[in-house]
């Protein structure tokens with residue numbers, strides 16, 4: 001198929017909402033990360049309570065603020081156990097929170113890849129089934145082609161990227177104002193103790 005004809009169309013297979021079935025393909029430390037901002041978690045908790053379903057999330061991207069002895073939470077992630085998939089995923093109909101699903105799910109199969117400590121870029125997630133099927137055609141695509149192939153998802157990925165940039169800026173602003181101090185070098189032992197003992201502070205931006 002010519003690249004110019006290629007248009008992303010979700011296969012509704014649910015792989016992106018589930019733990020990999022063949023765990024042998026992944027090492028034992030593999031963690032599936034679907035990032036969730038604190039305000040997204042609030043919204044999902046409300047829906048889960050209304051539907052009486054057991055939503056579980058865990059802190060994911062966190063920084064230790066050594067000035068206030070607090071753990072700053074930027075994102076959480078879904079716990080996919082024990083069902084092996086997101087609690088909002090229904091194998092018969094797919095995502096049941098389609099209208100309000102998190103940024104990461106709206107943008108998928110586009111994701112944000114870290115290029116250095118402060119910068120991220122939009123990339124294609126190769127674990128998507130559709131990407132796998134078109135892997136050879138997609139291997140060499142540049143950002144303009146990605147924009148055309150994933151027209152709707154690209155807009156969502158740009159919004160996702162903007163939100164991340166705002167969060168990074170907020171952290172830097174708080175540091176510049178000496179409201180927080182993020183440890184750039186910290187031993188894993190100290191960090192583990194802090195994770196257990198320090199209070200939490202969610203960082204939220206609109």
Ligand code: SF4
Pocket residue numbers: 016017034086087088089090094095096097098101102105
């Ligand atoms: S919120 Fe919807 S799209 Fe996102 S992981 Fe859950 S079921 Fe899948």
Ligand code: SF4
Pocket residue numbers: 009010011012013014015016017108109127128129130131
């Ligand atoms: S893995 Fe890809 S094709 Fe399958 S449901 Fe998710 S986004 Fe769609």
